[in-house]
Amino acid sequence: MTKKYSALDRQKSIYINGLAGKKSKIPTDLCRLKEKAKKAMNPQAFGYIEGGAGNESTMRSNRSDFDRWKIIPRMLKDVSSRDTSIELFGHHLPSPFLLSPVGVLEMVHPKADLAVGKAAASMGVPMIFSNQASVPMEKVSAAMANQPRWFQLYWSKSNALVKSLVQRAEKCGCTAIVVTLDTTLLGWRTRDLDLAYLPFLQGKGIAQYTSDPVFLDMLNQPTVEEGISTKPPITFTTISSIFSLAKTYPGGFINNLTSGIPLKAVRQFINIYSRPSLQWEDLAFLRSCTKLPIILKGILHPSDAQKALDYGVDGIMVSNHGGRQVDGSISTIAALPSIMDVVKDQVPVLLDSGIRGGADIFKAIALGAKAVGIGRLFVYGLTIDGEEGVKQVIRNLMADFELTMGLSGCKTISEINRDCIIKG
Numbered sequence: 001m002t003k004k005y006s007a008l009d010r011q012k013s014i015y016i017n018g019l020a021g022k023k024s025k026i027p028t029d030l031c032r033l034k035e036k037a038k039k040a041m042n043p044q045a046f047g048y049i050e051g052g053a054g055n056e057s058t059m060r061s062n063r064s065d066f067d068r069w070k071i072i073p074r075m076l077k078d079v080s081s082r083d084t085s086i087e088l089f090g091h092h093l094p095s096p097f098l099l100s101p102v103g104v105l106e107m108v109h110p111k112a113d114l115a116v117g118k119a120a121a122s123m124g125v126p127m128i129f130s131n132q133a134s135v136p137m138e139k140v141s142a143a144m145a146n147q148p149r150w151f152q153l154y155w156s157k158s159n160a161l162v163k164s165l166v167q168r169a170e171k172c173g174c175t176a177i178v179v180t181l182d183t184t185l186l187g188w189r190t191r192d193l194d195l196a197y198l199p200f201l202q203g204k205g206i207a208q209y210t211s212d213p214v215f216l217d218m219l220n221q222p223t224v225e226e227g228i229s230t231k232p233p234i235t236f237t238t239i240s241s242i243f244s245l246a247k248t249y250p251g252g253f254i255n256n257l258t259s260g261i262p263l264k265a266v267r268q269f270i271n272i273y274s275r276p277s278l279q280w281e282d283l284a285f286l287r288s289c290t291k292l293p294i295i296l297k298g299i300l301h302p303s304d305a306q307k308a309l310d311y312g313v314d315g316i317m318v319s320n321h322g323g324r325q326v327d328g329s330i331s332t333i334a335a336l337p338s339i340m341d342v343v344k345d346q347v348p349v350l351l352d353s354g355i356r357g358g359a360d361i362f363k364a365i366a367l368g369a370k371a372v373g374i375g376r377l378f379v380y381g382l383t384i385d386g387e388e389g390v391k392q393v394i395r396n397l398m399a400d401f402e403l404t405m406g407l408s409g410c411k412t413i414s415e416i417n418r419d420c421i422i423k424g
């Protein structure tokens with residue numbers, strides 16, 4: 001049982017600490033949160049975390065479309081006690097949000113996923129382990145006791161690898177599989193392209209692969225490269241990258257350097273990590289690998305929501321990957337109403353991309369979402385203050401949401417509905 005955090009206690013502790021001249025390292029103002037995190041990152045990390053596809057118009061829509069919906073607060077409704085909890089896939093959650101999968105967290109903090117897992121577990125908020133994590137799922141699971149975690153799958157070219165990852169997730173206590181559908185190709189990410197930087201090439205964010213027996217077995221087989229060669233021109237920077245790869249890759253530095261295994265692993269990863277040919281029919285294979293609930297992440301069209309139901313999935317996550325995949329895409333909050341018209345309450349519908357505060361959570365729930373996911377927000381907390389930073393971000397979001405809910409005249413999540421908001 002995790003501790004119950006109340007919004008008023010949160011507010012009180014911040015103001016009382018202020019009397020002693022103490023301020024939190026984590027700004028509650030989200031612009032300041034991002035700015036502070038930016039100062040703590042190198043330009044490559046900030047470009048990778050903050051960046052979106054193309055002109056980043058999807059990222060802007062993710063925000064401006066939330067702002068189009070307005071909450072209409074109701075008065076005199078006795079909101080002296082407020083319950084923000086929900087039930088989701090058998091878990092009792094303190095607040096209707098979870099941590100969306102974010103890869104390559106080692107770019108912003110050495111403890112990476114481990115720090116996030118501990119913070120999430122201490123707050124009872126589910127963490128979705130990324131397929132591109134910096135720490136293997138078993139290690140993060142071991143630090144989370146019986147607190148909720150799910151596994152996010154990128155469907156690689158190898159079904160044997162898919163099966164192995166899913167079965168590892170099941171074995172280490174993950175209670176749902178989230179299949180991300182929107183990244184069968186990597187989006188045109190202008191910030192990363194202009195910095196000519198992709199973390200995976202430095203062996204970052206591939207810990208789920210390098211800890212997987214099926215993937216390790218693939219390293220003994222010849223790699224058939226698609227497209228142009230992944231061999232870069234030899235410069236001083238190339239050599240220094242090879243040294244840093246040998247340092248960060250599991251196993252000893254000298255062994256890594258002499259065996260060439262880390263480079264082989266990176267090449268193999270590049271060759272197999274995604275499967276652009278994926279189709280609806282392939283879902284049957286995943287179903288055969290696991291009894292866990294399967295949630296499709298990246299659904300934006302109502303017809304795809306209908307297909308998801310037809311193919312018997314257990315949940316839908318309306319997401320545009322935080323605007324990182326398709327420039328000019330519909331925002332998730334704009335996509336939600338027509339998806340809800342199709343899904344109704346047949347399966348839980350989750351939403352992420354653009355959530356920046358309690359009001360956004362309230363609006364998504366009013367439009368039918370069961371819960372939302374946050375991405376960059378918790379990464380900023382991690383960057384600034386590791387595990388404690390993630391905890392503070394979660395506590396602030398919980399408090400903000402609880403106050404928004406109460407001040408809008410709702411005591412419980414079930415009282416939040418379409419009547420609470422208006423487009424205008």
Ligand SMILES: Cc1cc2nc3c(=O)[nH]c(=O)nc-3n(C[C@H](O)[C@H](O)[C@H](O)COP(=O)(O)O)c2cc1C
Pocket residue numbers: 048049050062100101102103104130131132133152180297319320321322323324352353354355373374375376377
């Ligand atoms: C740096 C970064 C890495 C991400 N890595 C993954 C990933 O490995 N798998 C995945 O399904 N989504 C990934 N996402 C997308 C998030 O799960 C989520 O959809 C998105 O961050 C939500 O938008 P927000 O950042 O505006 O909250 C990533 C997002 C960011 C910002």
